[in-house]
Amino acid sequence: MNPKGDQVRAMIAAQLIKFVDYATHHLVEGLFIGDEAEVESAVVEATAVLNEVSDPSSIQPLNDEMQSLSALLADWREYRDAPQGSFPEWCYRRNRTHTWWSIVYYDQGKG
Helix, strand or coil, X not given: CCCCCHHHHHHHHHHHHHHHHHHHCXXXXXXXXCCHHHHHHHXXXXXXXXXXXXXXXXXXXXXXXXXXXXXXXXXXXXXXXXXXXXXXXXXXXXXXXXXXXXXXXXXXXXX
16 A cells, blocks of 8 residues: 555544544543543644545545544633533533534443
């Protein structure tokens, strides 16, 4: 595989996006998973990789996901600095729409 080929770049960006998505999937509960600096670094790297793709139309879903996650992280940073209510409520009051994960906790027979 050509490490500079669009397909490889898309695969690298997709893995970085998955990392960011995982770190943010509990923000609906006000919980950030992992190190925020590492996640920010992944956003920068994924954006750079996506910007190097020769045919942006071929990776539009990845670009859309990256933009959504970047907006979510920007809102999280703003909320974290001055939290008022829950994070989803804070976003709603500011007309910022995000797709929230459904969180399911499984009882493992311990209680």
